[in-house]
Amino acid sequence: MKMPAVALRGMVILPGMIAHFDVSREKSIHAVEQSMMDEQKIFLVAQRDVEQEEPGIEDLYHIGIIAEVRQVIKLQNNIVRVLVEGTERAQLSAFVSQTDFLEVELTRCEEIDEGLSDEAKTAMVRSVQDTFEKYVTVNPRVGGEMRRQVREEKNLPKIMDLIANNLPFYYEQKQEILEAVSLTERYEVLMALLLKEIEITAIKNEFQAKVKKRVDKNQKEYILREQMKLIREELGEDNTESDADAYLEQLKKLKADKEVKEKIKKEILRFKNISGSSSESAVSRGYIETMLELPWNKASKDNKDLKNAERILNEDHYGLEKVKERMLEFLAVRNLTKKGESPIVCLVGPPGTGKTSIARSVARALDKKYVRISLGGVRDEAEIRGHRKTYVGAMPGRIVNGLRSAGVKNPLMLLDEIDKMSSDYKGDTASAMLEVLDAEQNCKFRDHYIEVPIDLSEVLFIATANSVQDIPRPLLDRMELIEVSSYTENEKFHIAKEHLLPKVKEKNGLKPEQLKISDRALQKIISGYTREAGVRNLERRLSEITRKSARKVYESEVKCVKVTGQNVEKYLGKERYTFDQKNENDEVGIVRGLAWTSVGGDTLEIEVNVMPGKGEVQLTGQLGDVMKESAQAGLSYIRSVGEEYHIPKKFFQENDIHIHIPEGAVPKDGPSAGITMATAMLSAITQTPVRADVAMTGEITLRGRVLPIGGLKEKILAAKNAGIKTICIPKKNEKDVEEISSEIKKGLELVFVEKMQDVLNVAFVKRQK
Structure with missing residues (x-):
């Protein structure tokens, strides 16, 4: 028989079932219209793939249902809603037409009479009823309303259709029931589905019961997590750990x-x-x-080879003998005692003298992990001690973070710029550092965040600072000071040749043979293009030359660039710095003093003029309070010994004295210019010339005693560069002179003075009596 057909998506209609469905495909709508014009009969068959738009005969199930169309309603957007009642099974044989609508050839599926006895049918009915009763017990919401109907029904086909039509089976399961033509086959399929549903629902209910015991009903997220956990446990898939x-x-x-x-x-x-x-x-x-x-008890093994450590330190740095010696001493003590307290060393010196890089070399020499903590500008105590855990965004302090990143409890920790710490209302950072750097306390350092004592006693602390004056006294007391002083020109020459030049060549992509800088050129760069205590600017000047050479090599102008003393100006321009040379002639009232600056030593010419007036003393050249007081003390000393130098008694009431230090825009202060100003004043008052090749440094007292000063190495270097031959140095600085290398002292006459009289004996060309 022929009949219009509609292919259903995800839906199966069984005999005796009243259902509605929506159709939107043109062919399906025309098929419904055609059925309404004939006998209101239509063949409904399910698609195997719900996504298929134009299904062929192989895309449809072969068993479908002949249904009676009860109602057709047209909805918006060209959708038709159809109400149907399933009447009987039919088998799809072939497509007759696919033009306007789908018309198919059908064969009715006659119900097979298997000759079952009444007793067998009754047994089947009771079995279905009992199984359905169990289903309702575990799933009362779904089957509760049908319980009475199923219990009262005695006809086997009707009871099976009733259950199949009303239970929430998947469409594939309903298709299985539809395709079961014989009663026995349909009974077996339905019973298997019911038993499977009972088991699934029972397991689900069991899980829910277990979860309810563990968690609160309202915590939905927690319930879901526990359900997943229980499912994994039951399936044996609980491999993930919390x-x-x-x-x-x-x-x-x-x-x-x-x-x-x-x-x-x-x-x-x-x-x-x-x-x-x-x-x-x-x-x-x-x-x-x-x-x-955190590395609580995890430590790295130090390299105990002293020769290897000495080799690495000498390889990385030229000079710095004190630092190298101290580190080797530490290693020797550690090797002998097996433990030994780690020293807390503070390297003090001008910028660019290698304080930070020496720490890295020490770490490499000892095979220690290296951690650098920059303290410049740190003003919050919590940066050192950490925040309390209760604060939002709390974290440990820098010391603990340093240990954490090192991964061992005995790294080398560099506390860079320890003199640049500041304090504010949030606490005093320098005081917080006391516990870190005190050997008696740091074995039980307490970080606010960690709350458990941490042992810092095995950490090798190396601090760096530019100035001792800026380090608080209690903090300074905990550290062992090693002064990293300015480099001499000879040291700078060796550093440039052995370390800086290879470094900048590699950095700028040049091979060693592509750039040659002569020794004379290096010396000229050091003296004429840099003025500093360290070698940072020297490295910049060498980089400048290297970059210009790299461009020449790249443009294939030359294969090798040679820089000599004659052509260095071509790369760096005119010389930027010249040292003030000593005066050619001995002069009255002009004396050369020596000064320490942050970039090394310098010489200062002090000039004094005496003129008729009212006994006033004028000081110019932006002098600080200390230098003004030194001038007053020097003048008082001169007045006290005036008779010895035949100075008239009324001289100081009838004359003004003007003391000037050139470069008036530069502030000057410090306790080392007393004897220089006193000598210049006495020279001007007595009109006695001062030797041009003499320089001096030292403080004066009212009684003419000479007091010691600092920065001696830098001052002697400055005097040597200015061409000075004789230097007056306080007698109490004699021990400091012994530590200065003979290379610096070579060619200089160092005169140790105790009293002003000793200074004048050396400085005055001719003494008046």
Whole structure:
């Protein structure tokens, strides 16, 4: 027989079932219209693939249902809603037409009479009823309304159709029932589906019961997580560990004291009971991870080879003998005692003298992990000690973070720019550093965030500073000072040749043979293009030459660039600096003093004029309070010994004295120009010339005693560069002179003076009596 047909998506209609469905495909709408014009009969068959738009005969199930169209309603957007009632099964044989609508050839599926006895049918009915009763027991919401109908029905086909039509089976399962033509086959399919549904629902209910015992009903997220966990347990797929379990595993492997482990374990157990969505969970997680990452009892093995350490230190740095010696001493003590307290060394010196880089070399020489902590501008105490855990965004201090990044408890920790720390209302950072740097306290350093004492006694601290005056006294007391003084021109020459030049060549992509800088050119660059205590500007000048050479080589102008003393100006321009040379002639009232600056030493010419007046003393050249007081003390000394130098008694009432230091825009201060100003004043008052090749440094007292000064090495270097032959130095500085290398002192006459009289004996060309 022929009949219009509609292919259903995801839906199967069984005999006796009243259902509605929507159609939107043109062919389906025309098929419905055609059925309404004939006998209101239509063949409904399910698609195997619901996504198929134009299904062929192989895309449809072969068994479908002949249905009676009860109602057709046209909806918006060209959609038709059809109400149908399934009447009988039919088998699809072939497509007759596919033009306007789908017309198919059908064969009715006659119900096979298997000759079942009444007793067998009754047994089947009761079996279905009992199984359905069990289904309703585990799933009362779905089957509860049908319970009475099923219990009262005695006809086997009707009871099976009733259950199949009303239970929420998938369309594939309903198709199985539809394709079961014989009663026995349909019975077996239905019973299998019912038993399977009973089992699934029972397992689901069991899971829900277990979950209800564990968690609160309102915590939906937690319930879902527990359900997943139970499902994994039941299926044997519980391979994933929770974060808390992972932390406990890490804790077992952690090398730490019992007290620390107990603290971490307590925090992990607390974390386990905190809801994952709460903010407290993130805080606890951060704390646990920090504690587990700290190297509590994990230490690296130091290299004990003294020869190797000495070789590396000499390889990386020229000079710096004191620092190298101290580090080798530390290593020797460590080797003998097996432990030995780690020293807290503070390298003090001008910028660019290699303080930071020597620390890196020491770490390499000792095979220690290297951590650099920059303290410049740190003003919050929490930067050192950490924040309390209770604060939002709390974190450990820089010291603990340094240990964490090093991964061992005995790294070399460089505290860079320790003199640049400041304080504000949030606390005094220098005071917080006391606990870090005190050997008696730092074995139990307490960070506010960690809350457990941390042993810093095995950390090798090296601090750097530009000026001792800016380091607070209590902090300075904890450290061993090593002065890294200015480099001599000879030292700069060796550093440039052996270290800086290879470094800048590599940095700028030049091979060693592509650039040659003569020794004379290097000396000219050092003296004429840099004025500094260290070698930073020297490296910049060499980089400048290297960049210009790299361009020449790249443009293939030359294969090798040669820089000599004659052509260095071509690369760097005119010389920028010249040293003030000594005066050619001995003059009255002009004396050369020596000064220390942050970039090395310098010479200062002090000029004094005496003129008729009212006894006033005028000081110019932007002098500080200390220098003004030195001038007053010097003048008082001169007045006290005036008779010895035949100075008239009324001289100081009838004459003005003007003291001037050139370069008036530059502020000058310091306790080392007293004897220089006194000599210049006495020279001007007595009209006695002062030797042009003499320079001096020292402070004066009212009684003419000469007091010691600092920065002697830099001052002697400045005097040597200015062409000075004789230098007056306070007698009490004699021990400092012994430490200065003979290379610097070569060609100089150093005269040690105790009294002003000794200075005048050396400086005056001719003494008046």
